[in-house]
Amino acid sequence: MSLKLFNTMTRQKEEFQPRESGKVAMYVCGPTTYNYFHAGNGRMFVVFDMIRRYFMYKGYDVRYIQNFTDVDDKIIQRGKVEEMDPLALGQKYIEEYFKDAKELNLLPATIHPKATEHIPEMIEIIQELVSNGLAYETDGDVYFAVDHFPNYGKLSGRTLEDMKAGARVEVDERKHHPMDFALWKKAKPEEPFWESPWGNGRPGWHIECTAMSLKYLGSGFDVHGGGEDLVFPHHENEIAQTEGYLKGQTFAHYWMHNAFLTINQEKMSKSLGNFFTIRELLAKFSGEVIRFYLLGTHYRSPLDFNDQNLVMAQKGLERLHTSIRLAQEALDREGSSSNEQIEAELFKAAKEAREAFEKAMDDDFNSALAYAALFELAKTMNGCVQENPAPSEALATAQKTLLELGGVLGIDLLHSVLVPAANDETLKQVMEVVLQIRSRSRQKKDWEMADFIRDALKDKGIVIEDTPQGARWQIRGN
RNA sequence: GGCGGCAUAGCCAAGUGGUAAGGCAGAGGUCUGCAAAACCUCUAUUCCUCAGUUCAAAUCUGAGUGCCGCCUCCA
Known part of the structure; x- marks a missing residue:
């Protein structure tokens, strides 16, 4: 049986052909760690975890890379609010990620690389892009020159002309083209920074994924995934800078994107403020229920959450x-x-x-x-x-x-x-006695006592069910 | 303004040319002291509207209506 998957690049389902027989190399954009991840992020993680598990079921050896963006504007901003060192804040939410991930039964990635640990790799790529004429420095910032990359827009299906028509891009005099994007950002006072040939600064958002995916998967890997909103600009820019760096070699073969989680039919997003975190949701539902719910709709269809x-x-x-x-x-x-x-x-x-x-x-x-x-x-x-x-x-x-x-x-x-029967021997023995007592009541047709026992235990989360073979019990709830 | 997606029963949701999966809820029944669970039966002649193509359309085409997303940080 052949496996077909929808490739955003070609906008159709294609038969999956791995780069290397029997192996799947995939890269999924991980969270920016400035908060607990929200339910929409959760959908993405669950979806790609499911995809990974199915590849494994099909017999593939899957190498799965999911990064942490642990330095960016939002982390710095949030650090100020929480009066915490931004890099320490990033680490904190990385740890919190793993707690929620466990509840959702997400397999750990083969490697979870962090942006802050790959700065030299990024600098090297940026240098190469500058010397290839695809990037330029302006006052400590380095930008990618989109109009020097043929086919810019091929993933999202738009052209530079289309985007000019949108005119929602703020004009920045330092850029040669309005759509040029930052590879390296000059550090402002009190911001975390790394040394570079262009002075102290930090990487732009997109470059980390290029550096880390190439480092751990090499060029032309199989699947690159993320949420629909990453198609543009994030993945488009990744392609431009990576294929520019690789002098035209293909970056990734299959681009997969999940649709959004909506709430009241609107996209759940941090900027709209209509989000809630998986952590909050776990107070009401088990991770298993949340996961089961999230996979009950095809990953490319919007899912309204309530x-x-x-x-x-x-x-x-x-x-x-x-x-x-x-x-x-x-x-x-x-x-x-x-x-x-x-x-x-x-x-x-x-x-x-x-x-x-x-x-x-x-x-x-x-x-x-x-x-x-x-x-x-x-x-x-x-x-x-x-x-x-x-x-x-x-x-x-x-x-x-x-x-x-x-x-x-x-x-x-x-x-x-396993849970009700196996774990607690004492509880098991107590329940045996309780059920014997209840059984005697029933024999004497003392329904009041029998029902009292059943109702009282139900209040404590233990459900009794009578069967022709005797009563059974189990612990219910989340 | 440019580009793209979606519209299926009370609710959730599959289905991209061959005559409407599955789940939840609901109705009746079996079992049971009662309950729960389970099982059986039933619950969309119809897939937003109108036209068209076809022997055949939820599925293709055109028009319309409604909703949503991307084009700016976002999964």
Whole structure:
């Protein structure tokens, strides 16, 4: 099965052909670390983590680079507000990134390079661009000369003429062309700086990605990703400076961009102020629910965020968890199934789910469509377990398939089995006694006591469900 | 002004020419002391509007309406 992905550069789905057989090299633009990352950033991280995991599932050895922009205007500005050294502030939010990333079940990148640790590499590239005539220095700043780079605008599908018509660019007398962008910025007093051939200063925003992606992935790597708003100017400028530096070699082959998270149909963004952080959201929903929600819409479609939709996602996710749990209960029973018809059905369902899942994901990572495969497998498993609650290889295979496919999306469905049952021996024993007491009440038809126990435990987050095979319990909640 | 995207049931959301996935919510049923979970059945003759192409259109074309994004820091 071939994998197709949408390439922003060509505006169509293309069959994925890796630079090097069996390997995927990808670079994803990471956060600027001046705050906790917001839900929109979170969508991007989750989307590209899902893409990475699917590449891995397909057997690729994935080298995944995600940077930290730990010096820029916003960090400096925020440092002033918090009365903190800007570079220390950057480090602080790098640490906070990893906390939230863990909750969202994001795999750590192969390398998480920091901009501040790659200044010499950037200076070298800038020097080369200057000597190639693609960049020029003006009063301590260095700019890239966009009109010296043929095809400027090829990624975003616009020309320099189009952009002039926009006329939203402030005229800066020091630039040769209004669209020229900074490679190096002269330091103002009290700003962090590094020494350079052009005096003390710091790098422009775009150059870090060029330096770090080339250092860790080399030229012509496979996938470069980020949010839709990075297409222009960030990625456009990266291409100009990198391909200028590489004298025309291709920078990256596939450019992938996720659509925005919106709130009340408007883009969530820091400048509009209508954002909330993943950290805030984690107070209300588990990282798993947030992740499940974010992947429930194709990554190139806008996603409108609100609590009601999160609740719907949570319920759906619970359904998958329940299915794993019900299967586990059957598998834990004594004996074995001898119902060949049901076993055949389970094997078939597992096979079909995998095929449907792969078909969906092969088509530009259609995780929303892949969900349908998971739900259908869960439904078949539930029905089979209900009819024939006995262990069988088929049931184990079906359960394993559901766990595996969920795992490819970064959803850990096994958690529901482990948490209530395995962790706390004392709690387990206490619950055994409690359920015995309740069982006796029920035998005596003391429904009041039986219901009291159930309701009281429910208040504490422990849910009791009666089944023909006796009561079961689990810990609910986030 | 330039460029681009989107419009599918009460809600979320797949589907880019062959006759509307999946989830949530809702209705009825099975099971149950009750509940929960699970299972079964039902819930869009129709995909923003109007025209056109076609044997066939949610899917293609044209016009219109509405919403959104990029063009400035933004994932």
